[in-house]
Amino acid sequence: MTPGESRFVEEMGRYLGSMGMTPMAGRMWGWLLICNEPEQTAADMAEALQASRGAISGTARILASAGMIRRATRRGDRREYFSAPPEALESLMRNGSRIYTDLRLITERGLAAISDRPPEARERLEEMRDLLAFVAGEMPALIERFLRERAAHHRGTAEMSSPMAAADDQPFTIPV
Amino acid sequence: MTPGESRFVEEMGRYLGSMGMTPMAGRMWGWLLICNEPEQTAADMAEALQASRGAISGTARILASAGMIRRATRRGDRREYFSAPPEALESLMRNGSRIYTDLRLITERGLAAISDRPPEARERLEEMRDLLAFVAGEMPALIERFLRERAAHHRGTAEMSSPMAAADDQPFTIPV
DNA sequence: AACGAAGTTCAGCATTGACTGAACGTTCCG
DNA sequence: CGGAACGTTCAGTCAATGCTGAACTTCGTT
Structure with missing residues (x-):
């Protein structure tokens, strides 16, 4: 993550954090909006955001239930793929x-x-x-x-x- | 303050509190929206909201600078009169x-x-x-x-x- | 002038809640 | 069947911050 990207992610974290969501939710959403590979696994995001798996799991729930991210699975693949859908x-x-x-x-x-x-x-x-x-x-x-x-x-x-x-x-x- | 009024004030407090302002700002604004005497002194509000004078002072600053309340003074009266203006x-x-x-x-x-x-x-x-x-x-x-x-x-x-x-x-x- | 009342400021406290990390359940592969 | 990888849950920690209360300043009164 470049400094500029990191700044964007962090700003989005602070902003959504101040608006009732958690900072991590803002960071995750921001990251999904700018990351190169549009589909990210939980492990990918944990590394990019320097966050624990627990935080990723809980935050993904919130964002998905708010309709802000999409969780997708592939047959024969245990992992989940997160993305920021057009909707x-x-x-x-x-x-x-x-x-x-x-x-x-x-x-x-x-x-x-x-x-x-x-x-x-x-x-x-x-x-x-x-x-x-x-x-x-x-x-x-x-x-x-x-x-x-x-x-x-x-x-x-x-x-x-x-x-x-x-x-x-x-x-x-x-x-x- | 009746239970219904108190509930409204408290809900407004929680809401604005979750939206970047402080709970006290929400309570104060809510109270100014429903109180019988439209113009309230700091002492009035401190009693109604059960808050310290420090909290009233600081909160009034925030709300006034956000344009959500009006501070008025009367000549020869040290007190300030707060109200929720139509604007x-x-x-x-x-x-x-x-x-x-x-x-x-x-x-x-x-x-x-x-x-x-x-x-x-x-x-x-x-x-x-x-x-x-x-x-x-x-x-x-x-x-x-x-x-x-x-x-x-x-x-x-x-x-x-x-x-x-x-x-x-x-x-x-x-x-x- | 001096006392009292009103407003401001700020250090300290207490609460909240976001995040961590370990333990657990589940699914896929050798 | 183990073993590994992935996701979930939850108790515990720690930082952020909203509020209190006391000290201080300013203004009006007697």
């Missing part, structure tokens, strides 16, 4: 808008707790709830718009990765 | 889109670190950067659209709080 981005964004959803739920419970107050006392929270719901609701459309615009721009030069088709081409075993 | 929401949202901006910067540096790789090896990061830039760029327009739609819906019933006028009506002292 990872959308997962990240979906996770991002979870911020708004979660906050809205908290706000909703807060409103329930002050339901006996006069309307003007509840305005602050009500507007907050409405804005959060609005943003969370608009997020998917925003992302889809990006994908469409990008597809239009890259027409012919790259494969057309439609967001709708994404569900289909997710093999659970890597073709040898 | 707090927009500040929160602006803070929210900082997530995308920050991540994009990290991604940008990552791309610089692997600039010598073949194009197909950089695709993962490049698409990520583009999406992040797109979302960050669209966020302000999204929020403005919400404010417009809300203003249209509430026409006449509430004061028209235009986002453009927000910069003007921010008095640094509360009129007695």
Whole structure:
């Protein structure tokens, strides 16, 4: 790993670490985004990230359940191959808008707790709830718009990765 | 503070605490969103939140610099009055889109670190950067659209709080 | 002027939680 | 059938950090 790569991995670790995930999750994801060999075994990552196998195992669980990495197995091979799939981005964004959803739920419970107050006392929270719901609701459309615009721009030069088709081409075993 | 209110305050504390701010920042903000008297002194909050004066002081700094609370002073009154201003929401949202901006910067540096790789090896990061830039760029327009739609819906019933006028009506002292 | 109240700062404490490393279970190969 | 390689789990350690409380500064009052 070059110094520049290491810096990127470490920054991603600090960032995701400060956002509710663990630093190791950020490092692992960052590494999978820039490593030369797109598919990495647990041993590969343990060496690259200088981490224990226990940390790799636990972190892989988190990232996989968040949809940010893909775990693949090959027949007759005990090892697992990790990679950052193209859909990872959308997962990240979906996770991002979870911020708004979660906050809205908290706000909703807060409103329930002050339901006996006069309307003007509840305005602050009500507007907050409405804005959060609005943003969370608009997020998917925003992302889809990006994908469409990008597809239009890259027409012919790259494969057309439609967001709708994404569900289909997710093999659970890597073709040898 | 009723149990329901306390729960809201505590949940907001845990949430903002997990998002890079401190739990106390979340509690303070939550309390300012639901408290009966919109303007609270440090002593008020220290009692409501059962926190030390040191914690109140430090936390108020953070929240004020993030634009999430307003500190006001009255002539001839040593105390400061804290409140969650209407613009707090927009500040929160602006803070929210900082997530995308920050991540994009990290991604940008990552791309610089692997600039010598073949194009197909950089695709993962490049698409990520583009999406992040797109979302960050669209966020302000999204929020403005919400404010417009809300203003249209509430026409006449509430004061028209235009986002453009927000910069003007921010008095640094509360009129007695 | 002096006392009291408000705000700030900072060293110290306590808690949290991320990571390690060993023990265990499981699968593949000789 | 051993033995090796791989993944998982969990108790223990250690660093990070949020909060407290006391000391200090500043401002208003009598």
